[in-house]
Amino acid sequence: MATPARTQPPWKVPQPSSAAKLKVWNSLTRSKNDFVPIDPEGKEVKWYSCGPTVYDDAHLGHARNYVTIDILRRILAHYYGYKLKFVQNITDVDDKIILRGRQQHLLAKFKAENPTVTEQVINTTIQAFDAYVKKNLPLLSSEVNIGNFNQESAEKYASIIQGKSLDGVGPPTEKEAKIKMHLRTASTAVTSLLAPSKITPEDVQLFFSGAADVLLPYLDSLYGSSIDACDHTVFTKLTQKYEARFNEDMRSLNVLDPDVVTRVTEYGDQIVSFVDKIIKNGFAYQTSDGSVYFDIESFEKKEGNHYARLEPWNRNDTGLQADGEGALSTLKTSEKRNDSDFALWKSSKPGEPAWQSPWGPGRPGWHIECSVMASDVLGEQMDIHSGGIDLCFPHHDNELAQSEAYWQKDGGAQWVNYFLHMGHLSISGSKMSKSLKNFTTIREALARKDWNARSLRIIFLLGGWHDGIEITPDLRKAGASWESYVTNFFYKVRDLEVHPNIASNATEDTKILASFESAKEKVHNALADSIDTPTAMRAISGLITEYNSADKTGLSDAVSFDVARYITRMVRIFGLDGSADPYDGGIGWAGIDISSAAKEFVYAVSRERDEVRQHAIAGDLSEDVLQSIISQHKPARQQDIEAVPYAEVLSAFQKNLQNLASKQAGPKEYLDLCDELRDTHLWDLGIYLEDRENAPAMVRPVDAELQAARDQKEAIVRQKAEAKRKRELDEAEKKAKLAEQAKINPKDMFKTEEYSAWDEEGLPTKDKDGADVPKGRTKKLKKEWEKQKKLFEEHLNA
Template sequence: MAQPPWQAPPEPSELVRARLPKLLVYNSLTRSKTPFVPRDREGKKIDWYACGPTVYDDSHLGHARNYVSNDIIRRILSDYFKFDVNFVMNITDVDDKIILAARQQHLLSLWLEQHAAVDRDVLDTTHAAYKAYLEKTLPMIPAVTPPESLPAGIEQIYGHVLAGKSIKNDGSPPGDDEAKIKMHLKTVSQAGEALVLTEPTIEEFSLKASGVLLPHIDALQKHTITGKDYDIFTKLTKKYEDRFFHDMKSLNVQYPDTLTRVTEYGPQIVNYVKQIQDNGFAYEHEGSVYYDTHAWESTGGVYARLAPWNRNDKELQQDGEGSLSTKNTGFKRSGADFAVWKASKAGEPSWKSPWGEGRPGWHIECSAMASDVLGKQFDIHSGGIDLAFPHHDNELAQSEAYWSKSGKDSQQWVNYFLHMGHLSITGSKMSKSLKNFITIRDAIGNGSWTPRGLRIVFLLGAWRDGLEVTREVVKAGRAWEDKVDNFFIKIRDVQARQHPAPGINGATNGVHKLDIQEVAISGPMAKELELTKKQFHEAMCDSFDTPTGLRVISDLITLYNTQKAVDIPEAVALELGKWVTEIVVMFGLDAEYKSGQLGWSGLDIPIEAKPFVIPLAQLRDRVREAAKAGAVNVSDLSTLEDKDTTYDSNQPYANAYADFQRKLHQLQAQNAAAKEYLAASDHVRDKVLWDLSIYLEDRDAEHLPALIRPLSQSLREERSTRDAAALTKAAAKEKARQDAEAADKKKAELGKIDPLRMFRTLEYSAWDAEGLPTHDAEGMEVAKSRSKKLRKDWERQKKAHESWKIESGVVGEIPAGKGAS
């Protein structure tokens, strides 16, 4: 059946149309960019439903890509375009994966409580679990393979997969199938390691063997769980819901305006399914209720509007159906029909319904919750691209069927579907089920990423495109962040010089409220700012084109950096800084931003350092200036008598200031040359303050005082690279010296050999008067060609021997025509 035309929202009034931005949004319903028009008659309010997490494990960087991208678009709509966004998100706290994970963990913990040590029962059960796991997930490896022989068997059968090749080993790139194989290999390998441990504790053993024990114990004991044992499942989901929102807060993702949970919508979901059935678009079979795609399409409705090419994809359908996919499906009226209500089986939670004890189908919860909160129609529905089919296609079909009595009166349930691209590692998407993920808390906790750095990388990629994390991507993100860092530090310096605030010895403390006076902002740089604002606006109107948005900001900063600071009016520089600040805050790049602040957070040195580092830097500037002029007088130096050094956190900075003053007094007492003062100034910059994670950036060419800034990762890496290059160069120089010394030594040793005796070896049997061989060991005369070569070697050695005699003081020459007997 042909795809129905997208039903554009009603045309707004002329007044509203004039107020709306000319925003185009890539809409999965049309697979094109379509004009964005809210349903709200005033053109101000946007209703948005986002598919939230399935909470049974920690969120990973793939989830971060989805939810941070949602957050970026939400901020653009609300903070840039000034829409009133009503953001609704669900928590899926009951589905096949959650039920399985919660039940498995619960049953395994009960089983382990019964075993204080690794006894015979533990070993027998684990051997059985190991065998069952091999049979189910890795059938190419014989299930009878002993644990000690497993590594060799894995290498023989799957060695090429572990080496990064595809299963077929035909040169095609690896993907999800290979990631799944690696996951199973890791699980069974750890179990094999457990089974060959010598006298392990039960904790050590279970840590390695749990991967195979979880499904095995579950298969044996899941019947012991009743449908009303809700606590078993909610214990897991509450834990991971809390951890999810903690992760989101760490990434500066805004909390939803409304949060819904599946377990809190049991009666509404039952009523929702009943209404679909009453409308004639669902049927019951053995306690489960299935959506009738044929009945829906016979009335003019369309199924699989988002991804019609996947309509008959059995693998995707089975993934959506979960445990029901293993049943005989011959009863289905159409192969595309899917469960909206599932009869609960042993070990599954259940709720009362007209069809018996059961639980919601995977897709129905979003339809029921979004319809309950947002009604018959709303503006935006979002989620990861993997949800387009079957999840969102099923949502669309069942929701429109719910609101329609006949199918012919159906209305478009959602106007704009936004699907976020995957984050992948070496060609395979991150997935909980594949266990090939890096959790958000690990990535942030171990320093691999910062929340700002991660968000910048996502901004550098189009929200709907896949993003593979490569070294180049990380490098590009860091370069952009460093560029903006440097820009903000310079702009804050301009602000400090325009509005100096008193500090220690009259120093400025670097913290000021943005206060640009009413002045005419004009000139070339001001015009570039206005052009950049226009380009940025066009990028945001082009389906939230953040890569272009970041590029035009970078271009503006590049232009600013190429101008002499004295050529740019301070008011214009501050206006640039104010606008860039507004944009990076709008993008969510500063969770600690304070109103009126110029630049993002993280630009200041520690507050306890300022009373000492600021005057130190000012003193150093004066010393360097005087040293370059050829005369340094430090007799009027300030002292530390009025400095508070009672806190441990202050002491390192106080010491740095005091040590620098003492060094200057020593140099003056020694009547040191100007270069010694410069060397001391370099030392305090390159060693003392560097070790305190503070960097002084000298600006001699601009005739400005040194910038005081925290030490960034890029500066550390730059120095590390420079130091490594210097070490390499020094090592190469030392090697060359040693090689030359060894060559000279070898030459000297060779020079000791008298050419009259150099060929007196068993290789020859007769020699002439000069010691040159005439016959070989067998008495054969040495060939003329051979004699010529031997003569050259003899003459070279004669010269070396004569040089050695002269250098070592040996008197005498080799007599011509005489040989040794």
């Protein structure tokens, strides 16, 4: 019988000795608590974060978790100045990894033994298909086969294919998503089996690629139990591959490496010792099959111990418990004392990896892994434990219970002070899942340029770290707008380094400095309030708005630079500028500057162009003035290879100016040349000159926003040209038809089968049945006749 849930007493949150710098939302108390490190000096923070289970590529849902944790980590380290000891694990053995690793091993062996698609391979694949359909698509008849699968599945699962629930009434759920995945898997296998050619190496590769997902479980059902339990390479080959790819993905998203990385497979002996001590403390028991279970009832009988602190309402949720237990949840055993008891150690079945233990060959339970690794590195207590919000129960609740059972003291132990859980990411309302295969991997998203490290991080910053985020078109637009707003601000301030503002006005400086201090206070208060990054982001964009509205002619450069350095520092603390140091005094972020090799020549040609435009508009561009402009910059005869294209642009511009002077060109031709320099020659080198009223042109890189604007403008021009061409074609066709019609003699125009008699001018008098044409009809025909007569006469005259 399940142990009833108890009323949970308040968690013992550390109290600050003075005003706290920071409050955080603590899942243990489900409230905001003052953040007080265990370290007596308040400097060091011990932090354990649940890492990936490495059996497939990380997707955008993982990015949400790890990028958001990285944001919190950077803020604690670089804004609050804490010295972090950040530990993250790699789960490289669990039920999913064992199954996936074994399946991949068996499929690779099957393919090696069958380098061509033989009749035996096809028969095996058909059997695999039949087994897959029978298990996962029960609405299909027992007679279903590869020939009639598509038709029958379309009939029996029509509502799901149409995006509805199975009964066609309510909205689709995860159940329907799984069925849709199974339909897709089976259909892909059918396509491979019915492919007309399976001869070439490319054909063979395509066949196995399409049939893999039905072959994997089938081959495992036949040969899985034959895998040598001592040969861990069957499984580590898979995990090492995906751990390396996970690390690549994280670095591509500018996520800092952990200070310490732990792997489950490296902790076999420590896990055995940890479990053994829990047994000796009286909070676990062994079963006859060699498994060890945590005894929740015994644990809660001890004063100060409470199970399911994070989500007590879920402690009797059998579905969540089953997810936590994996394969063991399906075992029917009377030796488990309580339905809620969970495995600390699992006896290994044939085909599973095993480690030696006092209870026989076995492997760790899912939850015990983190307890052992975190305790080994951080000791009996830590400040922060983090992970995705779906880990609250049972994983983190079980971690807490078993760890406190290990570190047991009178009155209970307290293993973690603050649990930080990241909200889910969903796209179009759907949570991404490896098991549902409905995810976009990080590397796919980056390769397709759907996102980059900065744009994705901005989206997460615009949402609360503890809240779920749904990526919608509006949110993407908001993220792009915020990035563009900050980028353009950096462009303006960096331009002051090239074109300083000489004048200044104390009043304008005072106004902006007041806005500056207010914005800093808003950012600080937001971050102190459980790291409220959405509010902090709004405060930063609000400061830029205040700056943009200021009278720049009266604003000192020193104030502009101070504001820009602060914003730079904050966006770097948030991780929006790669590995750049937040405190190096720099301004801006990557992507706002042109290359060093380009600067000498681009700024020179920009200055010449500004002067040429100014004099051309004023109408006083004489040959002497032009020579004076050109003589200011003479490209050296030799440049570094990287600088050559930019030097050539400068030389070509000067040469074109001289050619126009020799032809005594007018102002418009000079202005056209200046536009060509901006819109073609420099643009093609990735540089844009942004013309400004009463100010020199601003030199900036061609970024995605500019490119999109040009693409849109060019698309509009193409559309207009196409519309004009269509109008001209229609007009030409109309004229051609009119010309052909003009050749018809009006006396012949009505001589058709519709009539049987006509007068001397060719007007109908009788219809085809011999009846008189009505007077009203005759009147209309007469008008048409007169119009045609006029056309015919014009044709004859022409």
